[in-house]
Amino acid sequence: MATTTRKKQIGLKPGGDRRYAHVVGWGVEIPERVLTNHEIEMMVDTNDQWIRERTGIAERRIADDRDTTVTLGVRAARKALSHADLNPSDIDLIIVATSSPAYLFPATACLIQDRLGATDAGAFDVLAACSGFIFALGLASAQIRAGMVNTALVIGTETLSRIVDWTDRGTCILFADGAGAFVLHASEVPGGVQHVVMHSDGSGGELLCAPSGVRPTWNGTPAPDVLTQMNGREVFRFATRVMVSATEEVLDKANLTTSDIDVVVPHQANLRIIQAAARGLDLPMDKFIVNIDRYGNTSTASIPIAVAEAVESGRIRPNDKIVLVGFGGGLTWGAALIEWQVMATPASAAREVVREGWYIVARIRSLMRRVFRFLEAVLGGSPTSEALRAEEKARRSSSKPSNNDKPER
Ligand code: COA
Numbered sequence: 001m002a003t004t005t006r007k008k009q010i011g012l013k014p015g016g017d018r019r020y021a022h023v024v025g026w027g028v029e030i031p032e033r034v035l036t037n038h039e040i041e042m043m044v045d046t047n048d049q050w051i052r053e054r055t056g057i058a059e060r061r062i063a064d065d066r067d068t069t070v071t072l073g074v075r076a077a078r079k080a081l082s083h084a085d086l087n088p089s090d091i092d093l094i095i096v097a098t099s100s101p102a103y104l105f106p107a108t109a110c111l112i113q114d115r116l117g118a119t120d121a122g123a124f125d126v127l128a129a130c131s132g133f134i135f136a137l138g139l140a141s142a143q144i145r146a147g148m149v150n151t152a153l154v155i156g157t158e159t160l161s162r163i164v165d166w167t168d169r170g171t172c173i174l175f176a177d178g179a180g181a182f183v184l185h186a187s188e189v190p191g192g193v194q195h196v197v198m199h200s201d202g203s204g205g206e207l208l209c210a211p212s213g214v215r216p217t218w219n220g221t222p223a224p225d226v227l228t229q230m231n232g233r234e235v236f237r238f239a240t241r242v243m244v245s246a247t248e249e250v251l252d253k254a255n256l257t258t259s260d261i262d263v264v265v266p267h268q269a270n271l272r273i274i275q276a277a278a279r280g281l282d283l284p285m286d287k288f289i290v291n292i293d294r295y296g297n298t299s300t301a302s303i304p305i306a307v308a309e310a311v312e313s314g315r316i317r318p319n320d321k322i323v324l325v326g327f328g329g330g331l332t333w334g335a336a337l338i339e340w341q342v343m344a345t346p347a348s349a350a351r352e353v354v355r356e357g358w359y360i361v362a363r364i365r366s367l368m369r370r371v372f373r374f375l376e377a378v379l380g381g382s383p384t385s386e387a388l389r390a391e392e393k394a395r396r397s398s399s400k401p402s403n404n405d406k407p408e409r
Pocket residue numbers: 045046047050051054055130169170173174208230232233235236239269270297327328329
């Protein structure tokens with residue numbers, strides 16, 4: 001199995017060698033449908049020139065009606081696994097960052113786990129708005145470095161177009177859809193995700209929010225305003241401050257200065273915010289990856305999409321020190337320092353076929369489980385108290401330690 005192969009390759013001794021969390025695969029899913037500024041001119045009182053000058057956005061992508069946050073995330077994840085040449089069965093942990101989940105629960109991560117057939121993975125969501133990908137990366141890399149897991153999938157996926165108020169010119173010009181994913185893997189080679197800083201200030205929560213539709217009380221009426229609301233000027237002011245402070249903080253932790261950074265990948269919210277961060281850090285704009293002109297603000301997906309494009313175009317190279325920095329509703333903000341070590345290794349055709357087969361089996365397995373659960377409910381009815389007692393007895397006897405399980409002294 002690939003996990004075994006990888007574990008052998010990296011030669012980690014349990015509890016022994018120092019562990020590092022490397023990004024070994026990345027993938028993006030960009031919806032095909034382009035929505036231009038000119039099209040938005042037909043919807044609200046705005047114009048292409050204003051949007052370009054105030055935000056840097058020329059166009060953005062909108063998910064197909066048949067797509068969801070889950071389907072975009074699955075496609076990005078599959079590409080990332082293919083890049084890493086790993087199978088879904090190798091994944092120990094899936095963390096999805098999203099601001100536009102299809103459900104409050106189940107977690108988007110669980111639905112993606114099922115679609116991938118990542119049967120050994122624990123899966124959960126992180127809700128930290130546009131900082132979510134950095135927060136998820138922090139959690140996953142910490143799990144790997146602590147020896148809790150070997151392989152983690154971190155996904156940022158959004159269908160923000162579904163929670164945007166298309167009559168509000170202050171927000172609808174900004175937000176868009178897309179997904180990006182990283183595969184992280186344990187290695188004894190120094191580098192990878194080195195430090196992550198995360199911050200929150202809930203006192204600014206109302207500056208950027210999307211009420212969930214949850215009733216205010218158990219017998220109340222659901223809130224009518226469930227779409228995204230934002231105080232653009234305040235968020236702008238906050239963003240320009242924290243992009244600089246978070247970058248400086250993560251560099252401080254690594255005893256580095258801005259002159260050591262090769263590339264900064266900022267959250268793509270507004271070109272003027274990125275330019276202000278560059279001025280605040282006294283760095284030239286050519287160190288910053290910018291693709292907001294083509295994709296708008298895809299929240300948690302913006303950083304992994306920008307990283308993947310920068311790697312593919314050669315802007316990020318092995319041994320580069322890169323800073324990912326972002327901010328969002330919450331308020332939240334954070335930064336990650338990565339020493340980039342791994343270049344794309346083309347997956348073998350045979351293993352690609354195995355992976356494709358795995359995804360088909362995953363769909364069948366998921367369907368069978370649903371059918372089995374249905375039949376169990378119809379035929380078995382509610383479990384009787386005798387059956388529950390017998391089950392509990394069996395569970396206890398199977399969890400009793402045998403002589404072979406005695407701990408070593
Ligand atoms: N088209 C045309 N005019 C617009 C407009 C639009 N889409 N949106 C606002 N305006 C108008 C305003 O009504 C205002 O008019 P007034 O002076 O007559 O009152 C004027 O443009 C300036 O508005 P202001 O809100 O000061 O613009 P701005 O330069 O701050 O730009 C944002 C607005 C939203 C683009 C900007 O504040 C921003 O990007 N903020 C950060 C938002 C963000 O990043 N959110 C995501 C966080 S993850």
